[in-house]
Amino acid sequence: MKENGSSEKELFSFLSSVRSDDLSYDRILSSMCTRPHPVAVRAHMLFIETNLGDPGLFPGTMGLEDELIRMLGSLFHHPDAGGYATSGGTESNIQALRIAKKQKPVARPNVIIPASAHFSFDKACDMLGLEMRSVPLDATYRMNPDTVAETVDSNTVAIVSIVGTTEYGMIDPIRDIAAVAGENGVFFHVDAAFGGLVAPFLEGIPPWDFTVPEVSSISVDPHKMGMSTIPCGALLLRDPGAFGCLNVDTPYLSVKKECTLAGTRPGAPVAGAYAVLQYLGREGLSAIVSGCMENTRRLIEGMEAYGYPRIVTPDVNVATFDCPLTPEGWRISRTRQGHMRTVLMPHVTRDVVESFLCTIGEMNA
Numbered sequence: 001m002k003e004n005g006s007s008e009k010e011l012f013s014f015l016s017s018v019r020s021d022d023l024s025y026d027r028i029l030s031s032m033c034t035r036p037h038p039v040a041v042r043a044h045m046l047f048i049e050t051n052l053g054d055p056g057l058f059p060g061t062m063g064l065e066d067e068l069i070r071m072l073g074s075l076f077h078h079p080d081a082g083g084y085a086t087s088g089g090t091e092s093n094i095q096a097l098r099i100a101k102k103q104k105p106v107a108r109p110n111v112i113i114p115a116s117a118h119f120s121f122d123k124a125c126d127m128l129g130l131e132m133r134s135v136p137l138d139a140t141y142r143m144n145p146d147t148v149a150e151t152v153d154s155n156t157v158a159i160v161s162i163v164g165t166t167e168y169g170m171i172d173p174i175r176d177i178a179a180v181a182g183e184n185g186v187f188f189h190v191d192a193a194f195g196g197l198v199a200p201f202l203e204g205i206p207p208w209d210f211t212v213p214e215v216s217s218i219s220v221d222p223h224k225m226g227m228s229t230i231p232c233g234a235l236l237l238r239d240p241g242a243f244g245c246l247n248v249d250t251p252y253l254s255v256k257k258e259c260t261l262a263g264t265r266p267g268a269p270v271a272g273a274y275a276v277l278q279y280l281g282r283e284g285l286s287a288i289v290s291g292c293m294e295n296t297r298r299l300i301e302g303m304e305a306y307g308y309p310r311i312v313t314p315d316v317n318v319a320t321f322d323c324p325l326t327p328e329g330w331r332i333s334r335t336r337q338g339h340m341r342t343v344l345m346p347h348v349t350r351d352v353v354e355s356f357l358c359t360i361g362e363m364n365a
Protein backbone atom coordinates (compact mmCIF):
# COMPACT_ATOMS: atom_id res chain seq x y z
CA MET A 1 0.00 0.00 0.00
CA LYS A 2 1.25 3.53 -0.83
CA GLU A 3 2.00 5.96 1.98
CA ASN A 4 -0.21 8.66 0.44
CA GLY A 5 -3.48 7.80 -1.28
CA SER A 6 -3.99 8.06 -5.06
CA SER A 7 -6.15 10.70 -6.65
CA GLU A 8 -9.57 9.46 -7.71
CA LYS A 9 -8.78 10.35 -11.32
CA GLU A 10 -5.55 8.37 -11.35
CA LEU A 11 -7.14 5.47 -9.53
CA PHE A 12 -10.13 5.15 -11.83
CA SER A 13 -8.05 5.50 -14.92
CA PHE A 14 -5.99 2.55 -13.62
CA LEU A 15 -9.12 0.57 -12.73
CA SER A 16 -10.62 1.22 -16.18
CA SER A 17 -7.51 -0.02 -17.87
CA VAL A 18 -7.50 -3.17 -15.73
CA ARG A 19 -11.18 -3.72 -16.46
CA SER A 20 -10.53 -3.38 -20.17
CA ASP A 21 -8.24 -6.42 -19.92
CA ASP A 22 -11.32 -8.51 -19.11
CA LEU A 23 -13.14 -10.22 -21.96
CA SER A 24 -16.51 -8.93 -23.06
CA TYR A 25 -19.43 -11.38 -22.84
CA ASP A 26 -20.03 -10.80 -26.59
CA ARG A 27 -17.88 -13.73 -27.64
CA ILE A 28 -18.05 -15.94 -24.57
CA LEU A 29 -19.83 -19.25 -25.07
CA SER A 30 -18.17 -21.00 -22.15
CA SER A 31 -19.81 -19.32 -19.17
CA MET A 32 -22.91 -20.11 -17.13
CA CYS A 33 -23.03 -16.48 -16.03
CA THR A 34 -24.19 -13.60 -18.15
CA ARG A 35 -24.53 -9.83 -18.12
CA PRO A 36 -26.81 -8.93 -15.24
CA HIS A 37 -30.16 -7.48 -16.20
CA PRO A 38 -30.16 -3.64 -15.83
CA VAL A 39 -32.95 -3.87 -13.28
CA ALA A 40 -30.78 -6.22 -11.19
CA VAL A 41 -27.88 -3.77 -11.34
CA ARG A 42 -30.08 -0.89 -10.21
CA ALA A 43 -31.50 -2.84 -7.29
CA HIS A 44 -28.03 -4.11 -6.38
CA MET A 45 -26.71 -0.55 -6.11
CA LEU A 46 -29.66 0.48 -3.91
CA PHE A 47 -28.78 -2.23 -1.40
CA ILE A 48 -25.00 -1.96 -1.67
CA GLU A 49 -24.48 -1.31 2.07
CA THR A 50 -26.62 -4.13 3.37
CA ASN A 51 -25.36 -7.13 5.35
CA LEU A 52 -27.65 -10.12 5.74
CA GLY A 53 -25.16 -11.56 8.23
CA ASP A 54 -26.64 -9.19 10.81
CA PRO A 55 -30.24 -9.17 9.62
CA GLY A 56 -31.71 -7.35 12.62
CA LEU A 57 -29.95 -4.23 11.31
CA PHE A 58 -31.46 -4.69 7.86
CA PRO A 59 -35.02 -5.94 8.39
CA GLY A 60 -36.07 -4.61 4.99
CA THR A 61 -33.41 -6.60 3.18
CA MET A 62 -34.15 -9.67 5.31
CA GLY A 63 -37.80 -9.43 4.22
CA LEU A 64 -36.66 -9.26 0.60
CA GLU A 65 -34.59 -12.42 1.04
CA ASP A 66 -37.69 -14.16 2.43
CA GLU A 67 -39.66 -12.93 -0.58
CA LEU A 68 -37.00 -14.20 -2.98
CA ILE A 69 -37.11 -17.63 -1.33
CA ARG A 70 -40.91 -17.58 -1.49
CA MET A 71 -40.83 -16.73 -5.21
CA LEU A 72 -38.40 -19.54 -5.94
CA GLY A 73 -40.34 -21.93 -3.69
CA SER A 74 -43.55 -21.11 -5.58
CA LEU A 75 -41.79 -21.68 -8.88
CA PHE A 76 -40.79 -25.11 -7.53
CA HIS A 77 -44.34 -25.82 -6.26
CA HIS A 78 -43.62 -25.34 -2.56
CA PRO A 79 -44.14 -21.71 -1.51
CA ASP A 80 -43.48 -22.62 2.14
CA ALA A 81 -40.06 -24.13 1.47
CA GLY A 82 -37.33 -22.96 3.81
CA GLY A 83 -34.30 -21.30 2.30
CA TYR A 84 -31.71 -18.60 2.21
CA ALA A 85 -29.59 -16.82 -0.36
CA THR A 86 -26.14 -18.34 -0.76
CA SER A 87 -23.09 -17.23 -2.69
CA GLY A 88 -23.93 -19.77 -5.43
CA GLY A 89 -24.26 -23.43 -6.27
CA THR A 90 -21.10 -24.44 -4.42
CA GLU A 91 -22.29 -23.10 -1.08
CA SER A 92 -25.82 -24.46 -1.60
CA ASN A 93 -24.47 -27.94 -2.36
CA ILE A 94 -22.12 -27.89 0.64
CA GLN A 95 -24.95 -26.83 2.95
CA ALA A 96 -27.35 -29.45 1.58
CA LEU A 97 -24.79 -32.20 2.26
CA ARG A 98 -24.05 -30.80 5.72
CA ILE A 99 -27.73 -31.13 6.59
CA ALA A 100 -27.92 -34.65 5.11
CA LYS A 101 -24.89 -35.74 7.10
CA LYS A 102 -26.22 -34.31 10.37
CA GLN A 103 -29.60 -35.95 9.82
CA LYS A 104 -28.02 -39.41 9.60
CA PRO A 105 -25.03 -39.80 11.90
CA VAL A 106 -23.23 -42.94 10.69
CA ALA A 107 -19.60 -43.94 11.12
CA ARG A 108 -18.55 -43.86 7.45
CA PRO A 109 -21.03 -41.68 5.58
CA ASN A 110 -21.17 -41.75 1.78
CA VAL A 111 -22.93 -39.66 -0.87
CA ILE A 112 -24.00 -40.89 -4.30
CA ILE A 113 -23.56 -38.38 -7.10
CA PRO A 114 -23.70 -38.75 -10.89
CA ALA A 115 -20.43 -38.67 -12.86
CA SER A 116 -21.81 -35.44 -14.37
CA ALA A 117 -21.83 -33.65 -11.00
CA HIS A 118 -20.20 -30.25 -10.66
CA PHE A 119 -16.84 -30.19 -8.86
CA SER A 120 -18.47 -28.41 -5.93
CA PHE A 121 -19.30 -31.91 -4.67
CA ASP A 122 -15.58 -32.79 -4.56
CA LYS A 123 -15.12 -29.77 -2.30
CA ALA A 124 -18.17 -30.61 -0.19
CA CYS A 125 -17.15 -34.25 0.33
CA ASP A 126 -13.59 -33.25 1.16
CA MET A 127 -14.73 -30.69 3.74
CA LEU A 128 -17.38 -32.91 5.28
CA GLY A 129 -15.42 -36.17 5.33
CA LEU A 130 -17.91 -37.90 3.05
CA GLU A 131 -17.05 -40.78 0.75
CA MET A 132 -18.05 -39.60 -2.73
CA ARG A 133 -19.56 -42.41 -4.78
CA SER A 134 -19.64 -41.13 -8.34
CA VAL A 135 -21.84 -43.37 -10.49
CA PRO A 136 -21.46 -43.68 -14.28
CA LEU A 137 -24.06 -42.12 -16.57
CA ASP A 138 -26.30 -43.96 -19.01
CA ALA A 139 -25.94 -43.60 -22.80
CA THR A 140 -27.96 -40.35 -22.70
CA TYR A 141 -25.54 -38.72 -20.23
CA ARG A 142 -28.07 -38.99 -17.40
CA MET A 143 -27.83 -40.62 -13.98
CA ASN A 144 -28.96 -44.23 -14.03
CA PRO A 145 -31.48 -45.11 -11.26
CA ASP A 146 -30.51 -48.82 -11.39
CA THR A 147 -26.87 -47.97 -10.74
CA VAL A 148 -27.94 -45.74 -7.85
CA ALA A 149 -29.99 -48.62 -6.40
CA GLU A 150 -26.94 -50.91 -6.65
CA THR A 151 -24.68 -48.34 -4.96
CA VAL A 152 -26.83 -47.21 -2.03
CA ASP A 153 -26.19 -48.80 1.37
CA SER A 154 -26.90 -48.18 5.04
CA ASN A 155 -24.11 -45.56 5.19
CA THR A 156 -25.54 -43.46 2.34
CA VAL A 157 -26.57 -40.09 3.77
CA ALA A 158 -27.56 -38.42 0.49
CA ILE A 159 -28.27 -39.02 -3.17
CA VAL A 160 -27.69 -36.11 -5.54
CA SER A 161 -29.15 -35.60 -9.02
CA ILE A 162 -28.75 -32.75 -11.44
CA VAL A 163 -31.26 -30.61 -13.33
CA GLY A 164 -29.17 -29.07 -16.10
CA THR A 165 -25.74 -30.71 -15.96
CA THR A 166 -22.81 -28.35 -16.24
CA GLU A 167 -21.12 -30.13 -19.13
CA TYR A 168 -23.90 -31.65 -21.26
CA GLY A 169 -27.06 -29.83 -20.17
CA MET A 170 -29.01 -32.92 -19.15
CA ILE A 171 -31.82 -33.40 -16.63
CA ASP A 172 -31.51 -36.58 -14.58
CA PRO A 173 -34.60 -38.86 -14.22
CA ILE A 174 -35.58 -37.28 -10.92
CA ARG A 175 -38.72 -39.33 -10.21
CA ASP A 176 -36.95 -42.67 -10.67
CA ILE A 177 -33.98 -41.68 -8.54
CA ALA A 178 -36.35 -40.18 -5.96
CA ALA A 179 -38.00 -43.59 -5.71
CA VAL A 180 -34.63 -45.17 -4.83
CA ALA A 181 -34.01 -42.42 -2.24
CA GLY A 182 -37.50 -42.96 -0.80
CA GLU A 183 -37.13 -46.76 -0.58
CA ASN A 184 -33.88 -46.32 1.33
CA GLY A 185 -34.97 -43.36 3.46
CA VAL A 186 -32.11 -41.22 2.11
CA PHE A 187 -31.95 -37.40 1.79
CA PHE A 188 -32.39 -36.47 -1.89
CA HIS A 189 -30.73 -33.25 -3.10
CA VAL A 190 -31.43 -31.81 -6.56
CA ASP A 191 -28.69 -29.56 -7.90
CA ALA A 192 -30.63 -27.21 -10.17
CA ALA A 193 -28.02 -24.44 -9.90
CA PHE A 194 -28.20 -23.97 -13.65
CA GLY A 195 -31.47 -25.63 -14.70
CA GLY A 196 -33.64 -24.35 -11.86
CA LEU A 197 -34.45 -21.20 -13.83
CA VAL A 198 -34.74 -23.06 -17.14
CA ALA A 199 -36.71 -26.25 -16.44
CA PRO A 200 -39.87 -24.50 -15.10
CA PHE A 201 -40.26 -22.87 -18.51
CA LEU A 202 -39.71 -25.93 -20.72
CA GLU A 203 -42.53 -28.00 -22.21
CA GLY A 204 -42.78 -31.70 -21.51
CA ILE A 205 -40.25 -31.96 -18.67
CA PRO A 206 -41.15 -34.71 -16.17
CA PRO A 207 -41.70 -33.47 -12.59
CA TRP A 208 -38.37 -32.70 -10.92
CA ASP A 209 -39.03 -30.17 -8.15
CA PHE A 210 -40.89 -30.32 -4.81
CA THR A 211 -43.85 -31.95 -6.61
CA VAL A 212 -41.73 -35.09 -6.30
CA PRO A 213 -42.36 -35.99 -2.64
CA GLU A 214 -38.89 -37.44 -1.98
CA VAL A 215 -37.02 -34.27 -3.07
CA SER A 216 -35.51 -32.90 0.15
CA SER A 217 -33.63 -29.85 -1.15
CA ILE A 218 -32.92 -27.84 -4.30
CA SER A 219 -30.00 -25.57 -5.26
CA VAL A 220 -30.77 -22.80 -7.74
CA ASP A 221 -28.61 -19.88 -8.86
CA PRO A 222 -30.25 -16.58 -9.84
CA HIS A 223 -26.75 -15.43 -10.89
CA LYS A 224 -26.83 -17.92 -13.77
CA MET A 225 -30.05 -18.03 -15.81
CA GLY A 226 -31.76 -15.55 -13.44
CA MET A 227 -29.56 -12.72 -14.78
CA SER A 228 -28.96 -11.45 -11.28
CA THR A 229 -25.77 -9.79 -10.13
CA ILE A 230 -23.04 -12.07 -8.74
CA PRO A 231 -23.11 -13.68 -6.18
CA CYS A 232 -26.61 -15.00 -5.80
CA GLY A 233 -27.55 -18.61 -5.26
CA ALA A 234 -30.27 -20.13 -3.12
CA LEU A 235 -30.74 -23.33 -1.16
CA LEU A 236 -34.35 -24.42 -0.66
CA LEU A 237 -35.45 -27.13 1.76
CA ARG A 238 -38.76 -28.96 1.79
CA ASP A 239 -38.74 -28.88 5.58
CA PRO A 240 -37.77 -25.37 6.75
CA GLY A 241 -37.08 -26.77 10.23
CA ALA A 242 -34.26 -28.89 8.82
CA PHE A 243 -32.01 -25.81 8.78
CA GLY A 244 -32.06 -25.93 12.59
CA CYS A 245 -29.36 -28.62 12.72
CA LEU A 246 -26.89 -26.07 11.27
CA ASN A 247 -27.64 -23.36 13.84
CA VAL A 248 -24.82 -21.88 15.84
CA ASP A 249 -25.19 -19.28 18.60
CA THR A 250 -24.33 -15.76 17.48
CA PRO A 251 -24.17 -13.91 20.78
CA TYR A 252 -23.19 -10.40 19.69
CA LEU A 253 -25.38 -10.11 16.57
CA SER A 254 -28.92 -8.83 16.17
CA VAL A 255 -30.13 -12.43 15.82
CA LYS A 256 -29.23 -15.14 18.27
CA LYS A 257 -28.69 -18.03 15.86
CA GLU A 258 -27.37 -18.50 12.33
CA CYS A 259 -27.54 -21.52 10.00
CA THR A 260 -25.72 -19.99 7.03
CA LEU A 261 -22.19 -20.93 5.97
CA ALA A 262 -20.98 -17.37 5.42
CA GLY A 263 -21.21 -14.83 8.21
CA THR A 264 -21.29 -11.46 6.48
CA ARG A 265 -23.62 -11.88 3.48
CA PRO A 266 -24.38 -9.29 0.81
CA GLY A 267 -27.97 -8.10 0.52
CA ALA A 268 -27.26 -6.37 -2.80
CA PRO A 269 -27.39 -9.44 -5.09
CA VAL A 270 -30.48 -10.65 -3.23
CA ALA A 271 -32.17 -7.37 -4.12
CA GLY A 272 -30.86 -7.81 -7.68
CA ALA A 273 -32.32 -11.30 -7.95
CA TYR A 274 -35.63 -10.29 -6.42
CA ALA A 275 -35.88 -7.29 -8.75
CA VAL A 276 -35.18 -9.16 -11.95
CA LEU A 277 -37.57 -12.03 -11.16
CA GLN A 278 -40.29 -9.60 -10.13
CA TYR A 279 -39.69 -7.37 -13.17
CA LEU A 280 -39.71 -10.16 -15.74
CA GLY A 281 -42.32 -12.40 -14.15
CA ARG A 282 -42.90 -15.94 -15.43
CA GLU A 283 -43.78 -14.59 -18.86
CA GLY A 284 -40.52 -12.67 -19.25
CA LEU A 285 -38.36 -15.52 -17.94
CA SER A 286 -40.16 -17.97 -20.17
CA ALA A 287 -39.46 -15.76 -23.21
CA ILE A 288 -35.76 -15.61 -22.31
CA VAL A 289 -35.54 -19.38 -21.85
CA SER A 290 -37.34 -20.03 -25.10
CA GLY A 291 -34.92 -17.68 -26.93
CA CYS A 292 -31.93 -19.50 -25.42
CA MET A 293 -33.37 -22.89 -26.38
CA GLU A 294 -34.09 -21.68 -29.91
CA ASN A 295 -30.48 -20.50 -30.21
CA THR A 296 -29.26 -23.84 -28.85
CA ARG A 297 -31.19 -25.68 -31.57
CA ARG A 298 -29.86 -23.30 -34.24
CA LEU A 299 -26.25 -23.79 -33.09
CA ILE A 300 -26.65 -27.58 -33.15
CA GLU A 301 -28.19 -27.44 -36.63
CA GLY A 302 -25.41 -25.13 -37.90
CA MET A 303 -22.57 -27.16 -36.38
CA GLU A 304 -23.98 -30.39 -37.78
CA ALA A 305 -24.26 -28.78 -41.23
CA TYR A 306 -20.47 -28.24 -41.01
CA GLY A 307 -19.93 -31.87 -40.04
CA TYR A 308 -19.57 -31.48 -36.27
CA PRO A 309 -22.21 -33.67 -34.67
CA ARG A 310 -23.82 -33.00 -31.32
CA ILE A 311 -22.72 -35.35 -28.54
CA VAL A 312 -26.24 -35.53 -27.14
CA THR A 313 -29.49 -33.60 -27.54
CA PRO A 314 -29.49 -31.41 -24.42
CA ASP A 315 -32.47 -30.76 -22.16
CA VAL A 316 -31.29 -27.21 -21.40
CA ASN A 317 -29.26 -24.56 -23.21
CA VAL A 318 -25.85 -26.27 -23.22
CA ALA A 319 -24.64 -27.75 -26.52
CA THR A 320 -21.69 -30.10 -26.99
CA PHE A 321 -20.00 -31.20 -30.16
CA ASP A 322 -17.47 -33.60 -31.57
CA CYS A 323 -15.34 -30.74 -32.90
CA PRO A 324 -11.59 -30.34 -32.45
CA LEU A 325 -11.51 -26.70 -33.62
CA THR A 326 -10.62 -23.80 -31.34
CA PRO A 327 -12.51 -20.94 -32.97
CA GLU A 328 -10.28 -17.89 -33.00
CA GLY A 329 -11.58 -14.92 -31.01
CA TRP A 330 -14.17 -17.01 -29.19
CA ARG A 331 -14.30 -18.64 -25.79
CA ILE A 332 -15.63 -22.17 -25.77
CA SER A 333 -14.74 -24.84 -23.24
CA ARG A 334 -14.03 -28.57 -23.28
CA THR A 335 -15.77 -31.23 -21.23
CA ARG A 336 -13.79 -33.78 -19.24
CA GLN A 337 -14.18 -36.06 -22.26
CA GLY A 338 -12.74 -33.41 -24.56
CA HIS A 339 -15.96 -32.42 -26.35
CA MET A 340 -16.51 -28.81 -27.40
CA ARG A 341 -18.92 -27.27 -24.89
CA THR A 342 -21.02 -24.16 -25.42
CA VAL A 343 -23.57 -22.49 -23.13
CA LEU A 344 -26.26 -20.48 -24.88
CA MET A 345 -26.77 -17.81 -22.24
CA PRO A 346 -29.00 -14.75 -22.83
CA HIS A 347 -25.98 -12.75 -24.07
CA VAL A 348 -25.48 -15.36 -26.83
CA THR A 349 -28.09 -13.89 -29.14
CA ARG A 350 -29.09 -15.22 -32.56
CA ASP A 351 -26.61 -12.78 -34.19
CA VAL A 352 -23.83 -14.08 -31.94
CA VAL A 353 -24.69 -17.67 -32.91
CA GLU A 354 -24.61 -16.81 -36.62
CA SER A 355 -21.31 -14.99 -36.22
CA PHE A 356 -19.83 -17.99 -34.33
CA LEU A 357 -21.03 -20.32 -37.08
CA CYS A 358 -19.38 -18.02 -39.67
CA THR A 359 -16.06 -18.46 -37.84
CA ILE A 360 -16.52 -22.24 -37.81
CA GLY A 361 -17.39 -22.10 -41.54
CA GLU A 362 -14.26 -20.08 -42.34
CA MET A 363 -12.05 -22.47 -40.35
CA ASN A 364 -13.70 -25.37 -42.12
CA ALA A 365 -13.16 -23.97 -45.63
Ligand SMILES: Cc1ncc(COP(=O)(O)O)c(C=O)c1O
Binding pocket: 032, 087, 088, 089, 090, 091, 093, 118, 120, 162, 164, 165, 166, 191, 192, 193, 194, 221, 233
Ligand atom coordinates in the same frame (compact mmCIF):
# COMPACT_ATOMS: atom_id res chain seq x y z
C1 LIG B 1 -24.94 -27.79 -11.82
C2 LIG B 1 -24.04 -26.85 -11.09
N1 LIG B 1 -23.95 -26.91 -9.76
C3 LIG B 1 -23.17 -26.08 -9.05
C4 LIG B 1 -22.40 -25.13 -9.68
C5 LIG B 1 -21.52 -24.22 -8.86
O1 LIG B 1 -22.02 -22.92 -8.88
P1 LIG B 1 -21.13 -21.67 -8.36
O2 LIG B 1 -19.98 -21.57 -9.31
O3 LIG B 1 -22.09 -20.54 -8.44
O4 LIG B 1 -20.71 -21.96 -6.97
C6 LIG B 1 -22.44 -25.03 -11.07
C7 LIG B 1 -21.61 -24.04 -11.78
O5 LIG B 1 -21.53 -23.99 -12.97
C8 LIG B 1 -23.28 -25.91 -11.80
O6 LIG B 1 -23.35 -25.87 -13.13
